[in-house]
Amino acid sequence: MPAKPKAKDIDWMEHLPESAAEYLQGHRLDEVECIVSDLPGIARGKAVPASKFARQAQFFLPNSIYFQTITGGWGEAAGEDGFTEPDMVLKPDMSTARAAPWTADWTLQVIHDAFDQAGEPIAFAPRNVLKRVVELYRKEGWEPVVAPEMEFYLVARNINPAEEIAPMMGRSGRPAAARQAYSMSAVDEFGPVIDDIYDFAEDMGFEIDGITQEGGAGQLEINLRHGDPVKLADEIFYFKRLIREAALRHDCFATFMAKPIEGEPGSAMHVHHSVVDTKTGKNIFTGARGAETDAFFHFIAGLQNHMPSVVALIAPYVNSYRRYVKDHAAPINLEWGRDNRTTGIRVPISDAASRRVENRLAGMDCNPYLGIAASLACGYLGLKERKRPTKEFKGDAYEGVEEIPRDLFSALDLFKDAKKIHDVLHPEFARVYRIVKTAEYDEFLQVISPWEREHLLLNV
Incomplete structure (x- = not known):
C-alpha cells in the first residue's frame, strides 16, 4: 500500500497549472525534470523523483553550464576568480510546470530561474536576460x-x-x-x-x-x-x-x-x-x-x-x-x-x-x-x-x-x-556571450570542409 502523502506534497500538487493538473488526473506523478536553458537553448538540469521534488525548494548546478559551446567545449569566461565552477541556486517557476507526454512514465518539466548564492539573478542566464x-x-x-x-x-x-x-x-x-x-x-x-x-x-x-x-x-x-x-x-x-x-x-x-x-x-x-x-x-x-x-x-x-x-x-x-x-x-x-x-x-x-x-x-x-x-x-x-x-x-x-x-x-x-x-x-552577459561564441568560432575554424578538400586540395 503506497505511503500516505504528506501535507506539503498535497499543497504542491494543488497549485499546478491547469494543463499539468489535467494531464496527471488519475495518475501518480513519477518524475520531475528540473531544467534551465543554456546559451544555445539546450535544456540542462536534473531529473528527480516526484517525492524528492516535493521536498526541495531549489537545486544546484555549476555556473559553467553557461560557458559551454554548442560542441561541448568551453569559453574562458569564468572571470577573475578562475574556473572554479561555483554552484548556482536554481529555483522553480511553478507557472512553467508542463507535461512531458513523450516519456514512458508520468513526468513533468519545470523551468527554473538561476541565482547566485547571494540571491542575485545570474546575469548571463538567458531567461534572466529577457526578464x-x-x-x-x-x-x-x-x-x-x-x-x-x-x-x-x-x-x-x-x-x-x-x-x-x-x-x-x-x-x-x-x-x-x-x-x-x-x-x-x-x-x-x-x-x-x-x-x-x-x-x-x-x-x-x-x-x-x-x-x-x-x-x-x-x-x-x-x-x-x-x-x-x-x-x-x-x-x-x-x-x-x-x-x-x-x-x-x-x-x-x-x-x-x-x-x-x-x-x-x-x-x-x-x-x-x-x-x-x-x-x-x-x-x-x-x-x-x-x-x-x-x-x-x-x-x-x-x-x-x-x-x-x-x-x-x-x-x-x-x-x-x-x-x-x-x-x-x-x-x-x-x-x-x-x-x-x-x-x-x-x-x-x-x-x-x-x-x-x-x-x-x-x-x-x-x-x-x-x-x-x-x-x-x-x-x-x-x-x-x-x-x-x-x-x-x-x-x-x-x-x-x-x-x-x-x-x-x-x-x-x-x-x-x-x-x-x-x-x-547586461554587461556581464555581453562579456560571457562574446567569449563563448568566439571560442565556438575558433572550434569551427579547425574543421576542414568538403568544399576545401574538393577545390583546394589539388588546385592551389
Missing part, C-alpha cells in the same frame, strides 16, 4: 507583447554528419517536395507527425495559432498566439523539444538549423512586436483616430539602428549566415515596409488596435530568450532615443544595399562595441 529587458519596459510604463513564428524542417534521419541532409519521406512514400508553400496536400504528407505535435501541445497546455507548409522541402511553420515575452520564449523552448520528440516517433528528425539543406530557404523565428501602455491598456503604436504614433516610428528606428549589433544573438552560428541570401525568403538589409515580405522589418496588415512591427531577421537556431530579448532591446532603445526611421521602402528590398553581417566573426565584432545594447541586456 531584465521586459522589466526595463515596465519601468517606463510599457508592457511589451510578442507573437513568434517558428519555422523548421522535418528531414530524413541523418546519423552521419558527412552526408547531406535530405527531406523526410512523406506519407505517400515520396520525399517531401520543395516550392509547395501553403499547400494543404504537403501538410497532409506529414500528418502523423503533426498529429503528435498537436497532441503533445494540448497535453502541455499550449495553443497553436496555425501550422502551414513553407517553401522548403519538408519545411513547416507554427504560429503562436501573442502574449508576454517570457511566457512565449518558454513555449518556444518547450516546443523545440516537443517537435523533436514527435518527429522521432515517426523515424525522422526535426531540425531548427537556420539553413539545413543547400538550395532551400532557411528557417526563421519571425517576431511580431507591439507595446501596450500599462495605464490605459492601449497599443502605443496607435493614436487618435487610429493613426500611427511617433512611438511606432521610434520602435522601427530602434530596430534599424541597433539590430546589426545583435545579429550575433539572432544568428548565433556559422550556419546562420547561409540564410541571409538574396531572393531566398530571408532579409538582406534593415529596410522597413508595409505588407512587404522582402524587408527585414515588416508592418503586417492589421486593424489599428493590433498595429505591430515584425522583425524578420532572427533565425530559428537562436536561443528564443536571447532572440526575443535582442529584438526588444533594439525597440526599447528606439523608444528611448526617439529617432525617426528611414523612408518606407517600396518595392523589392532585395534590390537594396546589403546591411547584415555576412559571418559570425563580423557580427561578434559589432556586438563587442555595442555599449548601449550591453547596458540593456
